[in-house]
Amino acid sequence: MAAFAAALLPAFALAGEPAMRTQTGSAEFDRLFALAQTELEQDKVDAITDWSFNDQKPFPCVCFETGEKWHYVWTRDLSYAADLALARLDPERTKTSLRFKLGAVRTRGVAQYRGKLVAQDTGSGGSWPVSTDRVVWFLAARHLLGDRAFREEVEQALFLTLSQDDRFAFDPHVGLYRGETSFLDWREQNYPAWTAKDTTFIAESFALSTNVLHYEALRLAERLNRENGDTDKDNAGMYAAKADALREAINRHFWNADRGTYMSYIGTAFHPVPVDSYDLLGISLAITSGVAPPERARRALSRYPVAALGSPVIWPQQPNTPIYHNRAMWPFVSAYALRAARTTKDSERIAFEIRSLMRGAATAGSNMENFELTTQAVHFEDGPLSGPVVNSKRQLWSVAGYLDMVMRGVFGLEDDGSVKPMLPTQLVPTLFGDSDTIALDLPERRIVLRKPENSGTGGLLVAGTSRTEGRETVVDLVPQGAFVQRLLRNGAQFAPPQPEAPKPERVGDAWRVAMPANTVLYADGKRIGRYESAQTVDVAATGASQCFSATNMGDRVESLPSRTTCVGPSQTVEGKSVRRWTAPKSGQYRATFRYRNANGPINTGITAGVFNFAVDCDKPKRDWPQFNAIVMPHNETETDSTSAIFEAGAGAQCKLVLLRGPNMSDLDHFIHYTGGKGGASGALNTADIGALTIVPLP
Secondary structure, three states: OHHHHHHHOOOOOOOOOOOOEEEOOOHHHHHHHHHHHHHHHHOEEEEEOEOOEHHHOOEEEEEEOOOOOOOOOOHHHHHHHHHHHHHHHOHHHHHHHHHHOEEEEOOOOOOOOOOEEEOOOOOHHHOOOOOOHHHHHHHHHHHHOOOHHHHHHHHHHHHHHHHHHHHHOEEOOOOEEEOOOOOOOOHHHOOOHHHHOOOHHHHHOEEHHHHHHHHHHHHHHHHHHHHOOOOOOOHHHHHHHHHHHHHHHHHHHHEEOOOOEEOOEEOOOOOOOEOOOEEHHHHHHHHHOOOOOHHHHHHHHHOOOOOOOOOOOEEOEOOOOOOOOOOEEOHHHHHHHHHHHHHHOEHHHHHHHHHHHHHHHHHHOOOOOOEEOOOOOOOEOEOEOOEOOOOOOOOHHHHHHHHHHHHHHHOOEOOOOOEOOEEEHHHHHHHHOOOOEEEEEOOOOEEEEEOOOOOOOOOEEEEEEEEEEOOEEEEEEEEEOOEOOOOOOOOOOEOOOOOOOOOOEEEOOEEEEEEOOOEEEEEOOEEEEEEOOOEEEEEEOOOOOEEEEEEEEOOOOEOOOOOOEEEOOOEEEOOOOEEEEEOOOOEEEEEEEEEEOOOOOOOOOOOOEEEEEEEEEOOOOOOOOEEEEEEEOOOOOOEEOOOEEEEEOOOOEEEEEEEEOOOHHHEHHHHHEOOOOOOOOOOOOOOEEEEEEEEEOO
16 A cells, blocks of 8 residues: 555645654655645635525535535535534634534524524535435534534534425335435436436435435434433433434335345335445444444445455446446545445455555545545546546545544544544554554544554554553554455446336236236236246236336346336316315325426426425314325426325315425525525425326225
8 A cells, every 4th residue: 555655645745743643653644644634724714605506606605615616515415524523623713614504594484494404505406304314413413512502503503404404304104214325416326317408306215325314313313302401201211212213214215135235225105125235424423423233334345346546436337337436436435435334344444545545645635535546546537428527636535535534543532532443454564664653643632553563454443452642542452253254246236227117908807918028017016027038918907006117127127117107097276376176085195296397407406396285185084184295396398206105095075285395495594595586586386287086005
């Protein structure tokens, strides 16, 4: 490792002495740590700008900007960076940056949320609740609760944000939160190509990473209530029960036993098709949060493939897709994978991620946003697929990931100040050289690791005896057995392209589907079969709505799913603000609206249509209506909204009402948004709404 770094590491000038210093047997390791600190200082600004805010004029904010090319503060980028290192290294600027991402409701009629909520940034289909990972804010805020005033702000934002997400993003029928994968927010990079023009599927599907972030937020809510003197019978117990149920649902729905790991996302509540796609951030968060039981945690990480020089952020790679998330490694995700490897005590993966992070920073001379997967280059020429399409130096979460790798990944410095190294023996020659010790100098303390006389091979060095004198803590390392798993090296493998949607035809008592060779058919979320040769398949008709999708089968890897085709009986209900409908039989029904929302482009904005769908039926008699969330993302042509599921008794006379809900344009955080509708021009939550279709569910 030292040899390659010596050849690649450029000479960089440091602006003064860094606040922290390492003393190891590797001059390159020490200099890269200093570089990360220099870049962190460069990311500290007094004003921020973005093309879509404040008419591109700067406005004051003592904050962290996102990188050399990104001069703004984004919720997820900031929060992951703060969780990795910023909250520890600069708590005051971190709090200022986090506060910037809060907003109060500015719209009359949505005032039941009295206080500030976390802002979901501009994004797919008009932002929240197509994307719902804004709760990552609490992953950062949890480190800064010693400040009483800030803690009160965190509590208010936490309870209000969770309340809003429970109402508009949580699906009680599945037990999961809907919405896009966290960080992987460029639709066709990791979702089916057809979602580039239709994000409704994303809005009503379920992502591993986003659900784990909600789990962490629920656990924080439980903790804060208990620390405030709450009891199990009150709010603390409620949040604990919700967190327990969510953990169980995550393990039930996302675990792929055949792969031995967690899927990145699954389909909709009415067609929860498993997706043969996996992402390293989601798996790492599932491990570090405790959502994954120990044995599953070990297996999940060990079964996630790597490439020669680092770990891909998604697997398998998608064909005909430019390099960005696809065919790429991202240093901050590698830093979370390193944390996960420490959790599972996987010595091979720990060493692999440390080497990858060092190599990337040394090669580029900066902590880059991302790298091409097979070469770890900042740009790889591949015609129209060249990339990474966008790349930035001193990317904030990459800088934070590198700092965390050094402080926690090598020296074992935990959030509570304890020192718990897990150093792979294979890294000892590089890091120690001819010395018996390595040291980390912090402003307030010095940590010294002393290697044993015999380090052994193939395992970890962990803390044995330790002693503290003044500001110096000396830890004697001792060998310990570790979970050693040979790394899977097929990280660059491609999936086949997605097939066309199935076209079921009614033949007698069955739906007949023509399946091409090497395809897989799914019905109502369940796998019907794999077909190596072209054939027709009959699926028994149920008399209710049935939904079909297909995948292509490659070399032991399935494609992402086709569009979904639903068939079966349906009723169209016309009307304006109030529609009336009579239930033909007792059971569950699914309601979907035709609509168009031209208030913004498909890839960004803050004006996703968000509505309360109220169903008030007189049989069986209910004390209150049933409420469901309906989301109408930005689109270019008329399409279907997300669906609502409700119950009705036979012959029930039902009143169906669609009421305005909240969206991100309602938050005063977006008063300065000038890149589209719903910002400086005023809140906007509308859509052109057409026919309502109701179908019976099995």
